[in-house]
Amino acid sequence: MVESYIKIWDDVLQNIREKVGPLRFNLWFKNTRLESLDHDYANIVVPNVFTQVWLQENFSSVLREGIGKLINNKDLNIKFSILKSDERENGLSTTNISLPDKKTEINKKPLQVNRVLKLEDFIVGPNNRLAYTASLEMVNDKHPAFNPLFIHGPVGVGKTHILQGVWNRVKEEQNINAVYMTAEKWTNEFIYSLQKGKMEAFRQKFRNVDMFLIDDVHFLSNKQGVQEEFLHTFNALYELSKKIIFASDAHPKMIAQLKENLASRFMSGMITKIDKPEYAMRLLILRSKAAKFDVHFSEDVLEFIAEKFDDNVREVESALTTLSAHAKFNEKKIDLQLANEVLGEFFYNEGKVIKVNEIEEEILTYFNISRSELHSNKKMKSISFPRQVCMYLIKILLNWSYQQIGNYFNSKKHSTVMFAIKKVKEQIDSDKQFKLFVEMLIERIKKQKR
Numbered sequence: 392m393v394e395s396y397i398k399i400w401d402d403v404l405q406n407i408r409e410k411v412g413p414l415r416f417n418l419w420f421k422n423t424r425l426e427s428l429d430h431d432y433a434n435i436v437v438p439n440v441f442t443q444v445w446l447q448e449n450f451s452s453v454l455r456e457g458i459g460k461l462i463n464n465k466d467l468n469i470k471f472s473i474l475k476s477d478e479r480e481n482g483l484s485t486t487n488i489s490l491p492d493k494k495t496e497i498n499k500k501p502l503q504v505n506r507v508l509k510l511e512d513f514i515v516g517p518n519n520r521l522a523y524t525a526s527l528e529m530v531n532d533k534h535p536a537f538n539p540l541f542i543h544g545p546v547g548v549g550k551t552h553i554l555q556g557v558w559n560r561v562k563e564e565q566n567i568n569a570v571y572m573t574a575e576k577w578t579n580e581f582i583y584s585l586q587k588g589k590m591e592a593f594r595q596k597f598r599n600v601d602m603f604l605i606d607d608v609h610f611l612s613n614k615q616g617v618q619e620e621f622l623h624t625f626n627a628l629y630e631l632s633k634k635i636i637f638a639s640d641a642h643p644k645m646i647a648q649l650k651e652n653l654a655s656r657f658m659s660g661m662i663t664k665i666d667k668p669e670y671a672m673r674l675l676i677l678r679s680k681a682a683k684f685d686v687h688f689s690e691d692v693l694e695f696i697a698e699k700f701d702d703n704v705r706e707v708e709s710a711l712t713t714l715s716a717h718a719k720f721n722e723k724k725i726d727l728q729l730a731n732e733v734l735g736e737f738f739y740n741e742g743k744v745i746k747v748n749e750i751e752e753e754i755l756t757y758f759n760i761s762r763s764e765l766h767s768n769k770k771m772k773s774i775s776f777p778r779q780v781c782m783y784l785i786k787i788l789l790n791w792s793y794q795q796i797g798n799y800f801n802s803k804k805h806s807t808v809m810f811a812i813k814k815v816k817e818q819i820d821s822d823k824q825f826k827l828f829v830e831m832l833i834e835r836i837k838k839q840k841r
């Protein structure tokens with residue numbers, strides 16, 4: 392980099408670091424540089440397209456202002472270049488991918504589809520038919536043949552979709568008091584009410600519902616006092632024949648440290664598992680999800696995604712989002728070639744197994760912390776947050792049990808690991824930039840295996 396660019400870039404970065412704080416700064420600006428600058432254009436090199444998208448969306452004006460001020464051009468155009476994948480390590484040269492500059496009209500619609508989960512958008516197939524049909528019976532039948540309904544299955548297969556879909560349906564069609572919440576939220580309300588001496592109101596609230604939909608009940612694992620109160624709520628509703636639906640990552644028998652009487656209540660109605668969807672199902676789901684995007688995905692692209700992304704539906708959706716983001720920002724048509732280019736880095740040779748230290752390496756690099764800090768008990772956010780992300784990645788890439796992950800991280804409790812993974816999941820769902828960041832980490836880890 393020409394020396395004057397280094398100086399300009401240092402000044403701009405210093406300004407940004409003050410604004411965003413060291414954690415986010417390290418996440419997004421660490422491996423960037425000002426590659427070239429003339430009166431009209433500044434070209435900034437970034438390590439990957441996710442950083443590019445994030446900087447474009449959040450920092451274009453700050454960058455324009457910061458650099459523009461130094462060269463007296465407030466209308467400066469900012470362009471980004473991405474290091475070619477095979478050159479990332481030694482940073483030899485760059486591939487230019489121009490983002491639309493500020494004068495170009497770009498489609499301002501959000502890249503992600505809106506997350507209102509409705510039963511009518513749920514695709515029914517062999518992996519989920521029983522769970523879906525049983526849920527409909529809960530909706531439509533005044534006195535369903537079973538109660539409670541307990542739905543379990545691996546991550547991202549549609550458990551939440553069904554519960555929220557049921558909740559939305561009964562809210563629209565029936566004048567009943569239906570409550571949907573996660574077991575974690577229920578636990579927090581319980582603890583709060585206990586601390587504030589408001590248990591009577593708490594009990595009233597939950598014992599007066601007509602339909603009780605609790606997601607992620609595995610969260611109750613290992614929380615004896617909370618389970619006791621949950622059992623009381625369950626019993627009260629059950630005796631009044633109120634409809635109860637639970638969703639969980641695991642069968643009641645497999646939820647660690649779950650009181651026997653609570654486990655047996657969970658198993659007293661219908662238990663049904665949702666499995667990972669097969670290819671034909673994935674394709675059907677993809678078609679339906681793709682139709683909600685404002686870009687066109689051709690059938691061969693959808694088939695390509697359905698074939699390559701075989702783990703869970705969340706991954707499949709994320710492939711669509713990523714592809715549509717690339718197409719928009721680079722103003723390209725979505726075809727098989729683009730899908731291969733963009734998504735090729737997401738999958739890897741199955742024979743090559745990802746190792747836990749490879750996941751760790753990415754975390755250490757991106758968050759700039761040491762391995763001993765990652766494995767420590769330090770609670771400051773700059774250490775605990777990367778640790779949580781690491782736990783999440785180990786869960787989804789290696790599918791370790793919560794206990795295994797806890798043991799690996801200096802004997803952390805099963806519930807601590809569950810909480811960490813839950814937090815990361817929530818942030819992925821609510822923060823698009825963070826979602827892109829996590830996808831980028833996954834992409835980098837998987838790419839090493841190709």
Ligand SMILES: Nc1ncnc2c1ncn2[C@@H]1O[C@H](COP(=O)(O)OP(=O)(O)OP(=O)(O)O)[C@@H](O)[C@H]1O
Nearest residue numbers: 512513514545546547548549550551552676704705
């Ligand atoms: N059969 C389906 N039809 C339509 N969308 C689906 C289907 N299955 C899953 N999805 C979609 O996949 C995404 C993940 O599903 P959901 O959040 O319901 O998974 P989950 O099983 O609750 O996962 P977790 O255990 O991680 O909470 C959602 O956007 C959901 O709409």
